Amino acid sequence: MPEPRPRAHLQVENDPRLLAGLAGAVEHLARKGGFSAAATEELVAAVKEACQETFPLLPAGRPALAVILSLHEDRAEIVIEHRGEAVPSAGLDTFLGDPAAPGGLTGLSILSKVDRVQYNTEAGVSRTTLMKNRKTG
Numbered sequence: 001m002p003e004p005r006p007r008a009h010l011q012v013e014n015d016p017r018l019l020a021g022l023a024g025a026v027e028h029l030a031r032k033g034g035f036s037a038a039a040t041e042e043l044v045a046a047v048k049e050a051c052q053e054t055f056p057l058l059p060a061g062r063p064a065l066a067v068i069l070s071l072h073e074d075r076a077e078i079v080i081e082h083r084g085e086a087v088p089s090a091g092l093d094t095f096l097g098d099p100a101a102p103g104g105l106t107g108l109s110i111l112s113k114v115d116r117v118q119y120n121t122e123a124g125v126s127r128t129t130l131m132k133n134r135k136t137g
Contacts, residue, residue: 006032006071014055014063019048025069026078033071035134043132046113047078050128057085057126075115078130086121 008025012018023044030040051065058064068079111117116131 005073006069008069010067010069012051012065012067014058014065016052016055019051022051022067023048026076029069029071030076030132033076033134035076035132039132039135042113043076043078043130046110046130046132047080049110049113050078050080050130054080054082054126054128058082059084075131075133080128080130081125083124084126086126 006029008029010022010025012022026044026047027040030043035043047067051067054065064082066079066081068077068081070077070079110130114130114132116129118127118129118131120127
């Protein structure tokens with residue numbers, strides 16, 4: 001029987017001070033998955049950045065993100081979910097947008113730290129999924 005894959009569900013309130021705890025959980029997951037120190041640092045930075053950019057989209061009545069950390073055989077996946085304003089469509093203009101713009105996603109910055117970013121909205125839930133492949137060899 002295969003060993004169960006590590007997975008954690010966290011709720012992160014709209015308080016940037018809580019990102020330190022989330023960063024610790026992401027770092028633990030990446031180290032458990034055999035990621036290098038540099039890859040771990042990139043993943044942690046990408047998750048923190050994605051959360052910071054999502055906080056302004058949260059409605060006043062539901063000021064929290066659901067964050068799901070999962071480790072797969074070849075990668076780590078971090079899903080950031082919220083009910084609120086939809087994540088802007090991720091087109092070229094999103095990725096090349098002004099990083100200094102308030103509430104604007106800077107997907108290019110996040111993508112430079114992970115291998116894949118997916119955005120989708122379904123049934124009122126917006127999801128950003130960050131994937132980082134574990135390099136072998």
